[in-house]
Amino acid sequence: MTRTTTRTTTPLAAVDGAGLTRAERTERGKAARTRVPRSSHAAWTRDGPGPLELLAGQDAxxxxxxxxxxxxxMAVTPxxxxxxxxLPMAADLAGTPVTGFTVQACGDAHLMNFGLYASPERRLVFDINDFDETLPGPWEWDVKRLAASVEVAGRDNGDTGRQRTTAVLAxxxxxRRALREFAASTALEVWYAHADVETVRALYAGELTAGRRRRLDRTVAKARGADHTGSLRRFAVxxxxxxxxxxxxPRIIPLDRVAGGGVDPAxxxxxxxxxxxxxxRSLEPxxxxxxxxxxxxxxxxxVVGVGSVGTRCWMILLLGNDEHDPLFLxxxxxxxSVLERFAGPSRFGNAGQRVVVGQRLMQTVSDIFLGWVRVRGFDERxxxxxxxxxxxxxxxxxxxxMRPEGLAAYARLCGWTxxxxxxxxxxCVAIAAYLGSSPVFDHAIRDFATAAADQNERDHGALRAAIDEGRIATRDG
Known part of the structure; x- marks a missing residue:
């Protein structure tokens, strides 16, 4: 005989779904299919400012x-x-269907914003690694941006339509499969779940051919070499x-050349x-x-990244016992966040704190030196x-x-993450119940990704045209 447990305790915070039983959360997810059919996620809309106008607004x-x-x-390839x-994609996503289930969204969940880094226990883990745009928002937006990035990357690599479809569906x-697995887990099991290099090898053992194992080993070796001592050799003298x-x-600009020079050393x-x-003061004791x-x-x-170029990013060299004891921050x-104008403002007054809190919520383990600050710049702002x-x-x-089969395997790992x-x-219980066991949602997102990639090519063409016509200036770097 199955016994239904009714929760009588009060949740500590207003987390989506907190205070409801598992059965209530499951029903909540299934009911959303009536309001927002899973097939409706294939829709693509654009109604508002053009992408170049939105990008220009960020330049200020x-x-x-x-x-x-x-x-x-940005002009190099689609x-x-x-x-x-x-930002342009966030504006487009704002008009697409959502179930109303909120998560801590990455805001920029494309293939290149996943990667390896060291845990405090000195193990290599795989996770999302860029949180500049993180904000509570619809889970669908992250899934759609990730899927679109797979389609766009496949096109850039010259993959066939069938190969790209395989990767997007992967x-x-x-x-969807992982959400169902997490929905059946305890809250602590979800919190502790992670993907270190050994777990990745175990999860995808069937897909790791000898060639892929060698490529993974090379990536791991390269990551382990990207430490502070290696940074000292590369960046300092x-x-x-x-x-x-x-x-x-223009990639690394010394302090005496910033703001036109003339900065007083004292x-x-x-x-x-x-x-x-x-x-x-933002760090633990x-x-x-x-x-x-x-x-x-x-x-x-x-100068870092692509979308981040133009924002101020400082590299700070610190030394401990001697010149062989470096710390680069x-x-x-x-x-x-690009999501704020569509999902509402952040609850944090400091945008750095928004990033740090979002990162700690989404990552299994985070950098021990992760912190935030508000400062007055050399321009007095x-x-x-x-x-x-x-x-x-x-x-x-x-x-x-990346080869088509490798892209599909990597896309699958990013989907799990x-x-x-x-x-x-x-x-996750409600979202998993909404998604279900059939691939209806998967195929809808495949169609969305195709439409998004088509639009992305048109937008990239518009940027190239603006550059050719002299309306937008470019510079190497």
Whole structure:
């Protein structure tokens, strides 16, 4: 005889689905199929400002000299354009059907925003690794952006329509399957679920041919080499008895060249100290003690990513016992999430805190130096930043040129990872019940991804035309 348990306790916080029994959450998910048929997710709409207008609106808050680099990187291929066009896609997604189930959304869940990094226990784990746009929002938006990125990447690689369909269905199907698995798990089991390198090998043993195992091993070895000592060799040099960051303009701009030069060294040192003291207060006490073992040696402005180009991103070199004991931190500017104008404003007044809290919610393990700060810049404007280690066993898959079967396997891993991230913060029971065991949703998202990739090609063409006509300036870098 089956006994139905009724929850009589009061949930500690207003998490979606909290306070409901498993049966009630399941019914909630199934009922959503009437309001929002799973097949309706194939729809693609665009009603509002054009993508170039939206991108231009972001330029106003960025470093003017770096904005042409952003457009230069986006113009290379439709896939590089897609990576930089999170805001235009968020605007398009805002008009698509949603069930109303909220998760901590990544906001920019494309293939290149997943990768390897070191856990505090010094194990290589695979997870989402970019949270600049994170915000509570519809789970569907992340799934659709991920699926569209698979389709766009497949087109860039010259894959056939059948091969691209296989890869998209692999990502979405694995998301659906994993959500059902997490829905049957306890809350703690969901929270502890992770994908380290050994787990990835076990999960996909049947798909890892000898060639794929070799590629995975090379990626792992490269990631392990991306540590602070490797960063010191790559980015710094001894100069006059002290270590300094080597300029590589326009990618790495030394402090004395920022804001046109003429920055007073004493004022710089004072501001750096104030920044690190404020950042230090966002860390846990034991991590403050670790940070206190280091002192600032140098700082430079660094150009990163595609969509992030133009935002202020500082690389900070700190030294511990000697020049063989480096710590590289990255302080990246955080602004309004691209989702905020469509999903509502963040509850955090500091955008850096928004990023950090979202990252900790979505990732199984996070950087021990992850923190946030608000500072007054050299232009006297107040800005929010989040800080983390610059390179700590970080690695990513080479999606460009990836073979079709490899893309499908990688897309599947990303689908699993996104499902785990959503299950940590949302009602995975309701979402899993909504998705069900049939591939109806998968095929709808495949159609959506095709329409999104078609539009992405048109938008990339519009950007190239604007560049050719001289309406948008570009710069190498």
């Amino acid at each position: 808050s960025r470093v003017p000299e770096l904005v042409p680099i952003r457009y230069g990187r 896939f590089t354009y897609f990576r930089g066009a999170a 990502a979405v199907g694995e998301y 001894a100069d006059g008895g002290r270590m300094r960051i080597v300029p590589d303009e 004022e710089t040192a004072e501001r750096l100290d104030a920044i690190l003291q404020a950042y230090r 034991e991590r403050r003690a670790l940070l206190d073992r280091y002192a600032v040696a140098d700082m430079a402005l660094k 990255q302080a990246k500017e955080a602004g309004e 107040t800005r929010d930043f989040y800080l983390r280690q610059l390179r700590d066993w970080k690695g990513s898959a080479a999606v460009s040129g 996104l499902a785990r991230a959503h299950a940590r913060s949302g009602d």
